[in-house]
Amino acid sequence: MNKPHETPERPVNFIRNIINEDLASQKHQTIYTRFPPEPNGYLHIGHAKSICLNFGLAQDYQGRCNLRFDDTNPAKEDLEYVESIQRDVQWLGFQWEGQPRYSSDYFEHFYQSALELIDKGLAYVCFLNADETREYRGNLKEPGKASPYRDTAPQENRALFEKMRAGAFKEGECVLKAKIDMASSFMCLRDPALYRIRFETHHQTGDAWCIYPMYDFAHCISDAIEGITHSLCTLEFQDNRRLYDWVLDNLAAFNRPDRPHQYEFSRLNLEYTVMSKRKLHQLVNERLVEGWDDPRMPTISGMRRRGYTPAALRDFAERIGISKVDSMTEMGILEAAIRDDLNRVAPRTMGVIDPIKLVIENYPNPEPEVIFAPVHPQNEAMGKREIFFGRELYIDRADFLEVAPDNKYQRLAIGKEARLRNAYIIKAERCETDDQGRITVYGSYDAATLGKNPADGRKVKGVIHFVEASRAQAAEFRLYDRLFCVPNPSKEADFAQVLNPNSLQVKHGFVEPALAQAPVEQAYQFEREGYFCRDSRTTDGLVFNRTVTLKDTWQQSV
RNA sequence: AGGGAUGUGGCCAAGUGGUAAGGCAUCUGGUUUUGAUCCAGUGUACCGCAGGUUCGAAUCCUGCCAUCCCUGCCA
Numbered sequence: 001m002n003k004p005h006e007t008p009e010r011p012v013n014f015i016r017n018i019i020n021e022d023l024a025s026q027k028h029q030t031i032y033t034r035f036p037p038e039p040n041g042y043l044h045i046g047h048a049k050s051i052c053l054n055f056g057l058a059q060d061y062q063g064r065c066n067l068r069f070d071d072t073n074p075a076k077e078d079l080e081y082v083e084s085i086q087r088d089v090q091w092l093g094f095q096w097e098g099q100p101r102y103s104s105d106y107f108e109h110f111y112q113s114a115l116e117l118i119d120k121g122l123a124y125v126c127f128l129n130a131d132e133t134r135e136y137r138g139n140l141k142e143p144g145k146a147s148p149y150r151d152t153a154p155q156e157n158r159a160l161f162e163k164m165r166a167g168a169f170k171e172g173e174c175v176l177k178a179k180i181d182m183a184s185s186f187m188c189l190r191d192p193a194l195y196r197i198r199f200e201t202h203h204q205t206g207d208a209w210c211i212y213p214m215y216d217f218a219h220c221i222s223d224a225i226e227g228i229t230h231s232l233c234t235l236e237f238q239d240n241r242r243l244y245d246w247v248l249d250n251l252a253a254f255n256r257p258d259r260p261h262q263y264e265f266s267r268l269n270l271e272y273t274v275m276s277k278r279k280l281h282q283l284v285n286e287r288l289v290e291g292w293d294d295p296r297m298p299t300i301s302g303m304r305r306r307g308y309t310p311a312a313l314r315d316f317a318e319r320i321g322i323s324k325v326d327s328m329t330e331m332g333i334l335e336a337a338i339r340d341d342l343n344r345v346a347p348r349t350m351g352v353i354d355p356i357k358l359v360i361e362n363y364p365n366p367e368p369e370v371i372f373a374p375v376h377p378q379n380e381a382m383g384k385r386e387i388f389f390g391r392e393l394y395i396d397r398a399d400f401l402e403v404a405p406d407n408k409y410q411r412l413a414i415g416k417e418a419r420l421r422n423a424y425i426i427k428a429e430r431c432e433t434d435d436q437g438r439i440t441v442y443g444s445y446d447a448a449t450l451g452k453n454p455a456d457g458r459k460v461k462g463v464i465h466f467v468e469a470s471r472a473q474a475a476e477f478r479l480y481d482r483l484f485c486v487p488n489p490s491k492e493a494d495f496a497q498v499l500n501p502n503s504l505q506v507k508h509g510f511v512e513p514a515l516a517q518a519p520v521e522q523a524y525q526f527e528r529e530g531y532f533c534r535d536s537r538t539t540d541g542l543v544f545n546r547t548v549t550l551k552d553t554w555q556q557s558v
Numbered sequence: 559a560g561g562g563a564u565g566u567g568g569c570c571a572a573g574u575g576g577u578a579a580g581g582c583a584u585c586u587g588g589u590u591u592u593g594a595u596c597c598a599g600u601g602u603a604c605c606g607c608a609g610g611u612u613c614g615a616a617u618c619c620u621g622c623c624a625u626c627c628c629u630g631c632c633a
Contacts, residue, residue: 011580012572038633073632130631139629140560175631185561187629196631215633238562239628264563266626271569277633319581321571323564326626330569333582343595350592378595410593419591453591463591527592554593 010060013322015053015263019061019230028229028258031063035089035096036219036233038070039081039203041277042292042299043088045313045334046268052317053265054232055094066226067096071104072218074202082203084292088300093310103218104204106225110213111165113221113251114176114194118157122250123194124149125160127174136182137190143183144190150179164197167210171197176211180246188243192216220244221251223260231260234267235324268320269328272482272500273298274489288496289483293537295545296483296503306480307523307533307547312341328488335548342523342531342547347375347382350421350465351511351526351544353477355394358466360426362444363391368468371450373422387512388468389423394510399464400441402431410462412441418462421527425449425460465527472510475542478535479505511542523547 010016022028033054037047058065067089071077086100117123126149128136138144152160161176163169176195184190194217199210220243223231231244241262248254269275274283275298283289283297292299295306303313316337320329368390375382395412404413412418417427428443448455483503489495511526518524520536530549534542 017574036633040633070633076632126631133631134629137629142560142629144629172631177631185628187561190629193631198631214631219633235563236627237633240633242562266564319570321581323571325564325571327570330582333570336582339594348592377590377592408593421591423591425591449591451591460591462593465592525592525594528594529592530594550592550594552593 010056010318011321013265014324015057015230015232015265015322018263019057022229023061030229031057031061032065032227032229033058033063033232034066034068034101034223034226034228036068036070036222037085038073038076039078039085040073040076041081041281042084042301044275044280044298044300045270045303045316046275046298047088048092048300048313049268049317049320050232050234051089051092051094052314053322055089055096056314056317057230058097063229064097065094066098066101066228068101068103068222068226069204070215070219070222071102071202071204072213072215073198074200074212075198077203079203084301088304091304091310092300092313101222101226102204103213103222104202106218106222107205107209107213109225110218110221111211113247114161114213114217115158116251117178117194118161118176119154120250121154121179123176123178124152124157125164125174126150126177126191129172133175133193137187138182140187146182147177147191150191161195164195164211165209167199169197171199173197178217178243178246180243186239186242188216188239189246192243216240216243217247220247220260220262221254223262224248224251224254228260229258231262233262233264235264235326236267237262238264264324265322266324266326269326269488270298270334271328271331271487272484272489274484274495276490279490279495282496286496288499295478295480298483304521305536306545307342307521307531308338309341309345309523312338315341331482338531338548339551342525346523346525346531347385348373348377348527349385349512349515349524350387350467351475351477351509351515351529351532352394352396352465352467352472353479353507353509353526353529354397355467355509356397356400356439356441357469358393358395358400358426358428358441358443360391360393360445361429361442365390368470371423385512385514387422388471389420390468390470392469393420393466394469394472395420395441395464395466396509397439400428400431400439411464412443412462416462417446417458417460418464419449419460420445421463421465423450423466425454463528465529467510467512469510471513473513473516473542475509475511475515475544477507477509477532477544477546479507479546481505511544515542518542518544525550 035054055065126147175193177191180189195211293301293305368388372384399411424445426445431441485500486498518534523533531547532544
């Protein structure tokens, strides 16, 4: 038994090493992290990695973690996203400290900080337009040159910046820039913009502001205001760290030894999918998928609808670890995580996805009989369920062949015996195909084999699943596969060209009667087929989404 | 000679001078009324390459190579 505050062993990583050192040296007494999404899209599994990291660290070290919306660009952001993000984080099993924070909560603070830099001669209002600014910046080989506005006196800059705030300038007419180093090898240090003018209604602050801070200015100050100790972000922000440090070092309130520090880890890349928000937006906007929660999407909401569980996603995050290496993670790791969880918790049931009829000609009763089958063969505590067996059954087309191809074939064939899962051993005698191509198999059953092996000692290795026809519930099965047909679609000139045309197959078949009451999102294992859950968007009829197939070592060797 | 990073088995990933953890995948057996699960076993890893320091190097030094990121008034 775990003691109340004992946490499970977690894999070590470089961030934990840093935290351990910071705690040991008393730099910090406790840790404080944050998850800082911009509300401009739905969260995806890459965000889940970051969420598990930030919230997981806070849990393990008994620190705190904020949810903070990085909402400094009203043109791109929307309330729809701030709501979906909160829903997704909580569904993943995490709770932020206090209320959700917003960068926009600190707009006045940012403004005062900008004034402080201006007064110190470290920021100026620049009237170069965007094109000119680009020219003045130089390039990777050549240093930039000073803006003609670079040496404006602080008092004048202060007045100008106040006018910016008051709306005296047009959008794009001027920006506030930091005065750093036009020759720096870090491009982000060549007098970066701190504030731009946008006459845009903000989803939190309305029309209170017409100037909005840039990410690099807002993020570090937000971290410092909240007392964040370890500010974790992805690799592409490594250069920006110099600006993060420059801002905090030059602000009196934040230039202290326990101020936040930024550390970068590599973002998640998953095979056969895309993770960039731009591409995800494109998939949704061009109707290449049903929406953000399409079960083929790598979004949290899509994976949830597909049948992924929070526990599996957390386990996945733990399995892939945290490092600074650019990597491409195989789907197999994700699938192993969801199979592990679902194998443990999913009730077993039978569903026939591509049905053909099987008639048991020697079955004597006109009415089907009831059989009690285990809900989970490895967990008796989950109890028993009622299934039916009778004269007419459905089995899967893939489980029957007129002629067995070889002696390794374990399914049903004419003249061959197989076990019907949870029921009797049967033998196929003959089959008929009608003019519509519908197959009916006729056979017999061995009445002495319910719950036991044949008394004569003959071995029947094959087991196939079935549903009794008169009680069967019609159901739709949505069989999902990878969204793309190449491992790294982002490398393609046009990723839409490599969409997998078979990423969704719809089948109509039958399930056990008890599943008529299946709750939405409840995971089931359709034995021998895979894990499914009832679709949460469908209100009429039974629709099951396939989360993942069972591991199949047989098909691979054929 | 722009700068910032990274290179450990097929894929992730520990390791921070003492002689290469773990997970996923693979393959092989065993159990099994899910060809699942479970159990046991399975890898000669030139630790990017080449030199050097050291009794000893994946770990330290030098040089080289490869890949990723940086020239938004995006984040």
